[in-house]
Amino acid sequence: MTPPKMTLQTKMVLRLALQEPGREWYGLQMIEATGLPAGTIYPIIARLESHGWLESRWEDPAEHEAEGRPRRRYYRFTPDGAEWARLALAPARRPGAAVPLHAAPRSGQPGTEA
């Protein structure tokens, strides 16, 4: 599987999610936490999800019905996704650090801006 395009904005989303890899986020939380516009966040989420880095679920009906609002869609890292994200961000955090060949994406070098 090819890795997602690693734009600056994608890295911002990954860094945010890596702060608490097990946490579930909904889109608006990511928008507020990163300061990126909605029009940027959702394509990134879709791309990360389709590449298996993130997984998503609809909120349980009991939660949103009790609060009187539409359901949210929650996203969080897959177990592999968190590891791939760490590897993809590693060169940016530690200049010169090598990404292990077995884990490196086949194309679209991490750190390459779109």
Add this chain to the structure above:
Amino acid sequence: METLEDPSGVPIEQLCLTVRWYTALKGNGVHTVGQLAALPEPRLMAMGHSPRTTMGELRDKVGRLGLSPWDAPAPAANQAVGQGPGSGPPGRLLSWALRAAGALLLPAGERARWVEEWKGELCLLRSRKAQARFIASLLLAGGRKLAVTLRQLRPGHKQVGRR
């Protein structure tokens, strides 16, 4: 709170009601805010059938449109978690814009999911201005980018990446 000049024609879909209330009202032929506001409280309570379908929710949502058809005991009592002051269902124009963004930009198979997700998040935004900014961002760039992304990731596309 911004109010519409005449909200009676607003479809109840735009109130972001709970599923319980929505289905109860639709099942009883209530399709617009005007029809809802014309119903007496005892009749609505009879439609609710459940302790969860409280009048507080209807008072709150209809009240946000500037109507107060039923005696409201305490306006803040039903303030939902996650909805700050001034938050509420998007106006008619914003809801239309959201649906239009989805219909114009997204592949048919993905449209319902994203529009539902966006609508849910729109209800959490604190002001009409923030809601408008959210939709504008989707319309101006996001929806198109998302559409391109989703089409690229469709089964059968060269760069299929779905698990």
